[in-house]
Amino acid sequence: KSLYAMTEIVQARIFKIIVIGDSNVGKTCLTYRFCGGAFLKNPEATIGVDFRERTLQLDGESIKLQIWDTAGQERFRKSMVEHYYRSVHAVIFVYDMTSLSSFESLPEWIDECTRHSCKGGCCNCEEKCAIMSEFTKLQQIFQETSQFLLNLSVQPQHAF
Numbered sequence: 001k002s003l004y005a006m007t008e009i010v011q012a013r014i015f016k017i018i019v020i021g022d023s024n025v026g027k028t029c030l031t032y033r034f035c036g037g038a039f040l041k042n043p044e045a046t047i048g049v050d051f052r053e054r055t056l057q058l059d060g061e062s063i064k065l066q067i068w069d070t071a072g073q074e075r076f077r078k079s080m081v082e083h084y085y086r087s088v089h090a091v092i093f094v095y096d097m098t099s100l101s102s103f104e105s106l107p108e109w110i111d112e113c114t115r116h117s118c119k120g121g122c123c124n125c126e127e128k129c130a131i132m133s134e135f136t137k138l139q140q141i142f143q144e145t146s147q148f149l150l151n152l153s154v155q156p157q158h159a160f
């Protein structure tokens with residue numbers, strides 16, 4: 001029985017997830033927190049990539065998520081882009097709800113994703129259309145609420 005249990009541990013499925021988006025949108029904070037850490041008040045800009053891991057139980061199966069926290073700044077990511085997308089299982093696009101420009105950058109990130117994923121044969125036009133359609137829905141929500149979101153501040157010098 002213990003041999004069977006060991007085999008199960010060895011065979012725990014690993015999923016590679018990359019986290020993509022403009023610089024300073026909170027990718028490091030999000031992934032750090034998701035992987036068990038506290039909220040980082042003063043994170044440093046990511047250079048290349050930082051790796052994090054979290055193991056989840058899903059329907060009785062142990063699943064290991066290998067999270068790639070990627071760099072948002074072009075100069076810190078350009079030599080890494082191919083590696084980000086190689087054999088990736090899922091992509092998380094992150095934007096800052098208080099930054100319209102970070103939201104408006106999403107189509108570029110989606111484009112980058114489809115360009116690289118298509119090389120590996122794992123992304124097709126249908127998938128891109130599905131992502132873009134989600135983006136359009138989000139865009140509508142953002143447009144309807146952006147004034148509120150952009151003006152919202154809890155800092156003492158701002159009224160809200």
Ligand SMILES: Nc1nc2c(ncn2[C@@H]2O[C@H](COP(=O)(O)OP(=O)(O)OP(=O)(O)O)[C@@H](O)[C@H]2O)c(=O)[nH]1
Nearest residue numbers: 023024025026027028029041043045046071072073
């Ligand atoms: N208020 C608030 N601030 C956040 C949140 N998440 C991140 N921040 C702040 O946003 C800033 C940038 O966070 P990072 O996680 O370093 O951003 P990043 O996207 O990883 O940046 P790069 O490494 O340059 O790509 C930091 O000052 C964080 O404290 C959040 O949920 N709420």
